[in-house]
Amino acid sequence: MFFLNFVLRNVFRARLRTALTIVGLVIAVLAFGLLQTVVRAWYAGADAASATRLITRSAISLTFSMPVYYRDKIRAVPGVTAVSVSNWFGGVYKDPKNFFPQFAIDAPTFFPMYPEFVFEADSYREFLRDRRGAAVGRQLADLYGFKIGDTIPLKSAIYPGTWEFNVRAIYDAKDDTTITRQMYFHYDYLNEQIKRVAPRRADQAGVFVVGINEGQAAPDISRVIDAEFKNSLAETLTETEKAFTLGFVAMVETIVVAIEGVSYVVILIIMAVAANTMAMTARERMSEYATLKALGFKPAAVAAMIIAEAFLLAILGAGLGMLLTPIVVKAFHAATVSVFAKMPLVAHTFYLQAVCALAVGLVAGIVPAIRAARVKIVDGLRHVA
Amino acid sequence: MKIPASYIARNLWVRKLTTGLTAGGMALVVFVFAAVLMLDAGLKATLVATGSPDNVVVIRQGSQTEVQSGVSRDQAALIETSPEVALGADGRPWVSKEVVVLNSLPKIQASGSNQSTKRSNVVVRGLPEIGKTLRPQVRIIEGRMFRAGSSEIIVGKSVASGFAGVEIGQHLSFAGREWTVVGVFDAGKTAFDSEIWGDVEQMMQAFRRVVYSSVIAKIAAPELFGALKLRVDADPRLKVDIKREAEFYGDQSSSLSSFITLLGMALSVIFSLGAMIGATITMYAAVATRTAEIGTLRALGFQRASILVAFLIESLLLAFVGGVVGIAAASFLTAITVSTTNFQSFSELAFAFTLTPRIVIFALVFSLLMGFVGGFLPAIKASKMKIVDALRAD
Numbered sequence: 001m002f003f004l005n006f007v008l009r010n011v012f013r014a015r016l017r018t019a020l021t022i023v024g025l026v027i028a029v030l031a032f033g034l035l036q037t038v039v040r041a042w043y044a045g046a047d048a049a050s051a052t053r054l055i056t057r058s059a060i061s062l063t064f065s066m067p068v069y070y071r072d073k074i075r076a077v078p079g080v081t082a083v084s085v086s087n088w089f090g091g092v093y094k095d096p097k098n099f100f101p102q103f104a105i106d107a108p109t110f111f112p113m114y115p116e117f118v119f120e121a122d123s124y125r126e127f128l129r130d131r132r133g134a135a136v137g138r139q140l141a142d143l144y145g146f147k148i149g150d151t152i153p154l155k156s157a158i159y160p161g162t163w164e165f166n167v168r169a170i171y172d173a174k175d176d177t178t179i180t181r182q183m184y185f186h187y188d189y190l191n192e193q194i195k196r197v198a199p200r201r202a203d204q205a206g207v208f209v210v211g212i213n214e215g216q217a218a219p220d221i222s223r224v225i226d227a228e229f230k231n232s233l234a235e236t237l238t239e240t241e242k243a244f245t246l247g248f249v250a251m252v253e254t255i256v257v258a259i260e261g262v263s264y265v266v267i268l269i270i271m272a273v274a275a276n277t278m279a280m281t282a283r284e285r286m287s288e289y290a291t292l293k294a295l296g297f298k299p300a301a302v303a304a305m306i307i308a309e310a311f312l313l314a315i316l317g318a319g320l321g322m323l324l325t326p327i328v329v330k331a332f333h334a335a336t337v338s339v340f341a342k343m344p345l346v347a348h349t350f351y352l353q354a355v356c357a358l359a360v361g362l363v364a365g366i367v368p369a370i371r372a373a374r375v376k377i378v379d380g381l382r383h384v385a
Numbered sequence: 386m387k388i389p390a391s392y393i394a395r396n397l398w399v400r401k402l403t404t405g406l407t408a409g410g411m412a413l414v415v416f417v418f419a420a421v422l423m424l425d426a427g428l429k430a431t432l433v434a435t436g437s438p439d440n441v442v443v444i445r446q447g448s449q450t451e452v453q454s455g456v457s458r459d460q461a462a463l464i465e466t467s468p469e470v471a472l473g474a475d476g477r478p479w480v481s482k483e484v485v486v487l488n489s490l491p492k493i494q495a496s497g498s499n500q501s502t503k504r505s506n507v508v509v510r511g512l513p514e515i516g517k518t519l520r521p522q523v524r525i526i527e528g529r530m531f532r533a534g535s536s537e538i539i540v541g542k543s544v545a546s547g548f549a550g551v552e553i554g555q556h557l558s559f560a561g562r563e564w565t566v567v568g569v570f571d572a573g574k575t576a577f578d579s580e581i582w583g584d585v586e587q588m589m590q591a592f593r594r595v596v597y598s599s600v601i602a603k604i605a606a607p608e609l610f611g612a613l614k615l616r617v618d619a620d621p622r623l624k625v626d627i628k629r630e631a632e633f634y635g636d637q638s639s640s641l642s643s644f645i646t647l648l649g650m651a652l653s654v655i656f657s658l659g660a661m662i663g664a665t666i667t668m669y670a671a672v673a674t675r676t677a678e679i680g681t682l683r684a685l686g687f688q689r690a691s692i693l694v695a696f697l698i699e700s701l702l703l704a705f706v707g708g709v710v711g712i713a714a715a716s717f718l719t720a721i722t723v724s725t726t727n728f729q730s731f732s733e734l735a736f737a738f739t740l741t742p743r744i745v746i747f748a749l750v751f752s753l754l755m756g757f758v759g760g761f762l763p764a765i766k767a768s769k770m771k772i773v774d775a776l777r778a779d
Contacts, residue, residue, distance in 0.1 A: 017666050024662040031655045060559050061489040061506050063452055063731065090453075157449050200595070233561060233593070237489075250492075250503040251726035251733075259648070265413055266656055272410035273663035279402050280670045367402075 025317020028270035035263035044342035049242035051215030059235040065204035082211035084109035091154030123169035133168035137180025274364035282368030290380020299373035310365025318357030408707040415711025421649025427739040435575040436631030451485040479603035481516035511588030528568030539568035543735035560591035664759025680775025693768035700760020708752025
C-alpha cells in the first residue's frame with residue numbers, strides 16, 4: 001500500500017510535466033490505433049469474401065474480357081452450383097471524386113450467391129422488372145442520398161456516353177462485414193446498348209462469379225475451369241473471392257506496409273518523450289533515492305518504484321487513448337467513407353495499443369531505474385539536479 | 386544586451402540524454418515529413434519527366450487512360466496528316482500509332498516469404514519503330530531492340546528488377562503466343578521504365594484488336610499545340626481528347642499524389658504534436674533547473690527580452706539538430722525505389738524517393754516551427770521571473 005501511494009504521489013508531483021506526457025501518450029496511442037485500423041480497412045473486402053465463391057477472370061489481366069458463353073462451360077464443371085456474370089462499369093457520378101463501384105450483373109444468378117445482401121421482396125421484383133433498374137447498397141444510398149425512384153446518371157470511361165439508371169431497390173447488409181457501398185444493374189441492358197454502338201465489344205464478361213458447394217474443393221475446381229480454356233483465345237485465371245480481393249491489396253502493398261511502418265514510428269517518438277520525462281524525474285530525485293536507500297530500501301525496491309511510475313504514466317496515457325480510439329475512428333471514417341467502405345475496429349488493435357504502451361513504459365523507466373539502483377548513497381545525497 | 390550563443394549551446398550539451406531524446410523524437414517526425422514529400426516529389430518527377438514538351442497524346446474522348454481508349458485507323462490517319470505534325474528526314478510524319486494493354490505478371494517475392502505469388506498489372510505497349518524515336522530518353526542497356534514483325538519484346542528497367550520471368554531469353558505467354566524477351570531498356574527514370582514494349586502490328590493481331598489505343602505525335606514546334614487542338618476539336622470525325630504528353634502523364638499522378646500528400650501531412654501534424662510536447666517538457670525542465678541562474682543573469686543586467694530570446698533560441702537549436710538528423714536519415718531513402726499500382730492507370734509504376742532543395746527547406750522550417758511552439762511557453766515563464774524570487778530558489 002505504501003509503495004503504491006508513494007508512486008502515485010510521485011507521478012503527480014510535477015503536474016505539468018505529467019499532464020504533458022500523458023497528452024503525448026494519448027495522441028500517440030490514438031494515432032497508432034487509427035493507423036492500424038486504416039491498414040485493416042484495406043482488407044475489409046477480403047473479410048467480406050465467401051469461401052464458396054470463386055472468381056474467374058482473363059488470365060492476361062482484369063482489363064481483358066471473356067466471351068459470355070464461357071458461363072455454360074463453367075456451369076458444367078462438377079462441383080459448380082451457379083455461375084453469374086459481372087462487368088465493371090467504371091462510371092463517374094457527376095464528379096470523379098464521387099467514386100463508387102458499379103457492376104453489370106445477371107441478377108437471377110447473381111444475388112442467390114450473395115445471401116449477405118438483404119432485399120425487400122417487393123423492391124427486388126421492381127428491380128428485376130425495370131431494364132434500367134439499379135440496386136443500390138444501403139451505405140451508398142446514405143452517402144449520396146439515393147432514394148427509390150431516383151435516376152442516377154453515370155458517365156463511363158469504359159463504355160461511351162452517359163447512362164441513366166433508376167434506383168429500384170436498396171439492399172441492406174446481413175452482418176457487420178458486409179459491404180453495401182456498391183451499385184448493381186442489369187447486364188442485359190448494358191449488353192444491348194453495346195451491341196448497337198460497338199458490336200465487337202458485346203457478349204463479353206469481365207469476370208464470372210462461380211458458386212461452389214464446398215470451400216475445400218476450390219483449388220481443384222479452379223484448376224478444372226482454367227484447364228477448360230487453356231490455349232483458347234481468352235485463357236482464364238480462377239481463384240477464390242478472397243484471393244481475388246487480396247490481389248488488389250497486394251497491388252498497393254507498398255503503401256499499406258508504409259502506413260503500418262509509420263504507425264510504429266509514432267510509438268518510437270512517444271518512447272523518446274516518455275523516456276525523457278522519466279530521465280528528468282529520476283535525475284531531480286537522485287538524492288531522495290539515496291535517502292530511501294539509506295533508510296534501508298533495497299536497490300531493487302527503488303528501481304521498482306521508478307519502473308512502476310513509468311508504467312503508471314503509460315497505462316494512464318494508453319487507457320485514455322484507447323477509450324478515445326473508437327470515437328476518433330468513427331469521425332475519421334465519416335470523413336473518408338468514399339474511400340473506405342469499412343473501418344473495422346478489431347480487438348487486435350487494442351491489444352497492440354496496450355502492448356506498445358507497456359513497451360513505452362518499460363523503455364522509459366529502465367535506464368533511470370538502473371541508475372537509481374546503482375547510485376552510491378553518498379554520491380546520491382550529494383547530487384544536485 | 387544579448388546572451389552569448391555559446392551559453393545557449395552549452396546548456397543543451399550539458400544534458401546530453403535529455404537533448405538527445407528530445408531531438409531524436411523531432412528527428413523522427415522530420416523524417417516522416419521529409420519522406421512523404423520525397424515520395425510525392427519522386428512520383429511527380431517520374432510522371433512529368435515521362436512526357437516530352439513537343440509530343441502530344443491522342444486518346445478516345447473521355448477515356449482518360451490509354452488502356453481504356455480506342456482510336457480507329459481512320460482517326461489515326463487524320464492525325465497523321467495534320468500539318469502541325471513534325472516530319473522526319475525521310476518526309477514521313479513523326480507519328481506513333483500504339484496499342485496499350487495491361488498484363489498481370491508475378492512480382493518478385495522477398496526472399497523467405499512463403500506467401501502465394503503476388504501479381505500486378507504491367508503496361509504492355511505495342512509500337513512501331515518511330516515510337517522509340519519519339520522517346521529519346523529510352524536506350525537499350527542490355528540485349529537488343531525487338532525486331533519489327535516478330536514476337537520479341539523488350540522490358541523496362543523497373544519491370545526487369547521487379548517482376549519474375551522477364552530475363553533476357555525467357556518467354557512470356559499471353560494472347561495465345563510466346564513472346565521472347567530480347568532486351569532491357571532504361572527510360573531515364575520515367576514511367577516507361579515500368580513498361581514492356583513490342584511490335585504494334587504483332588500485338589494488334591495477337592490481341593485481335595482493330596483499333597489503336599493511342600496516337601503519339603511530335604509537333605513541329607511546341608507552340609503549334611493550340612492550332613492542332615483546335616483542328617482536332619473542330620473535326621467531327623475525331624471523337625478524341627488531345628493532350629500534351631507531359632500534361633497527360635502529369636494528370637495520372639494526381640490521385641496517388643494527393644493521397645500521399647494528404648495522408649503524409651495528416652501524419653506529420655499528429656506526430657509533430659508529440660514531438661512538440663517533448664520539446665515543451667524539456668524546455669520547462671531547463672527553465673526549472675536553472676531558476677537561480679536566470680536570476681543571476683537578470684541581476685547582471687540582462688533584459689527580460691534577452692532571456693526570452695535565449696530560451697527560444699535554445700529550443701530552436703534543439704529542433705534544428707532534430708531537423709538535420711531527420712533530413713540526413715531521410716536522404717538515405719533516395720536509394721530506394723518504390724513500386725506500386727497507380728489506380729488511375731491501374732498499372733504498376735516504379736518511382737524513387739527524390740530529395741529536392743525545396744524539401745530540405747520545408748523540413749527545416751517545419752522542425753524550427755516545432756521548436757518555436759514547443760519552447761514558447763517555457764521561454765515566457767523564464768522571462769517573467771522576478772529577480773529576487775529567482776535568486777532565492779535553490
